[in-house]
Amino acid sequence: MRVIGMDVGGTNVRGAVVDGLGQVLSFTEGKTPRDSVDSLVSAVVEMVGKLRSDAGGPVEAVGLGFPGLIDFKGGVVRYSPNLPMFRDVALAGFLRQRLGLRVFLANDVNVAAIGEKWLGAGKELDDFALLTLGTGLGSGLIVGGLPFWGGTGFAAELGHLVVQPDGAPCVCGDKGCLEAYCSAGGLRARAMSFKASGESSIMWDMIDDDEDLTPQLIDLAASRGDAVAIGLLSDAARYLGIAIAALADLVGIRTVLLGGRMVNMRFDISSAAQDEANRRSICARAGRISVSRCELGDKAGSIGAARYAMACLNG
Numbered sequence: 665m666r667v668i669g670m671d672v673g674g675t676n677v678r679g680a681v682v683d684g685l686g687q688v689l690s691f692t693e694g695k696t697p698r699d700s701v702d703s704l705v706s707a708v709v710e711m712v713g714k715l716r717s718d719a720g721g722p723v724e725a726v727g728l729g730f731p732g733l734i735d736f737k738g739g740v741v742r743y744s745p746n747l748p749m750f751r752d753v754a755l756a757g758f759l760r761q762r763l764g765l766r767v768f769l770a771n772d773v774n775v776a777a778i779g780e781k782w783l784g785a786g787k788e789l790d791d792f793a794l795l796t797l798g799t800g801l802g803s804g805l806i807v808g809g810l811p812f813w814g815g816t817g818f819a820a821e822l823g824h825l826v827v828q829p830d831g832a833p834c835v836c837g838d839k840g841c842l843e844a845y846c847s848a849g850g851l852r853a854r855a856m857s858f859k860a861s862g863e864s865s866i867m868w869d870m871i872d873d874d875e876d877l878t879p880q881l882i883d884l885a886a887s888r889g890d891a892v893a894i895g896l897l898s899d900a901a902r903y904l905g906i907a908i909a910a911l912a913d914l915v916g917i918r919t920v921l922l923g924g925r926m927v928n929m930r931f932d933i934s935s936a937a938q939d940e941a942n943r944r945s946i947c948a949r950a951g952r953i954s955v956s957r958c959e960l961g962d963k964a965g966s967i968g969a970a971r972y973a974m975a976c977l978n979g
């Protein structure tokens with residue numbers, strides 16, 4: 665069996681042809697077009713076409729991970745804070761028409777968690793959360809060995825858990841969400857607000873424009889002792905730990921896997937968040953919470969999307 669797993673993120677689109685054993689037969693990636701629904705759909709269609717021709721045999725279906733609130737049964741993107749042009753878009757149906765293949769759509773981090781459970785750091789675990797710190801902050805849960813969708817299908821939107829009432833503005837329109845502190849987009853927005861308020865930092869001389877305020881640049885400035893950068897990353901880890909404590913106490917999990925581009929930095933967000941979570945969680949008093957890195961890296965989403973499609977095909 666060969667299926668294509670596609671992983672649409674706020675910044676990149678990745679895709680892989682995966683066989684029934686989990687071998688990645690080919691892999692491709694590109695930037696996420698953010699100007700319209702049509703341009704993103706066309707980019708996905710083009711990538712699937714390329715992957716199909718590289719597949720070396722027939723492809724049976726496409727699994728597609730997409731950020732935001734996904735009606736996975738109906739194949740509809742209901743709301744996507746980081747790709748706001750997608751509001752009640754029947755994406756699976758559009759793609760099925762264009763591709764002539766069955767398309768199974770689900771939340772991007774839920775499928776990444778399925779990938780980590782299948783082949784990665786979650787292989788031996790029945791209960792864990794996967795949090796990805798990318799453009800936004802996504803999360804997925806595996807409970808009792810299976811993906812946990814909740815009654816709404818939207819379970820585990822930890823990125824928009826409010827960790828600071830009346831705190832930093834979030835892309836969703838609320839204030840003080842975890843994502844506003846602990847994601848590439850949130851860090852950039854907070855850094856820009858410090859810059860606008862005249863705070864002094866070496867970062868302002870390290871950038872050509874505000875788009876350059878990436879987690880990696882903030883990390884570099886922090887390693888040089890910059891107080892604003894250290895404050896931004898310390899806040900990110902602290903609020904992440906607070907949210908993990910809430911998740912652990914609510915769901916009864918002890919293992920959290922972190923993915924995304926903020927986990928391989930000099931500033932060790934994983935262990936700082938782990939310390940904070942263990943200080944905050946009541947359940948941690950009966951057994952420590954572990955926060956570690958996921959294993960499949962930037963392929964977790966596409967491998968998981970492929971696995972999700974295989975599970976759907978098999979009923």
Ligand SMILES: [Zn+2]
Pocket residue numbers: 823824834835836837838841843
């Ligand atoms: Zn929010």
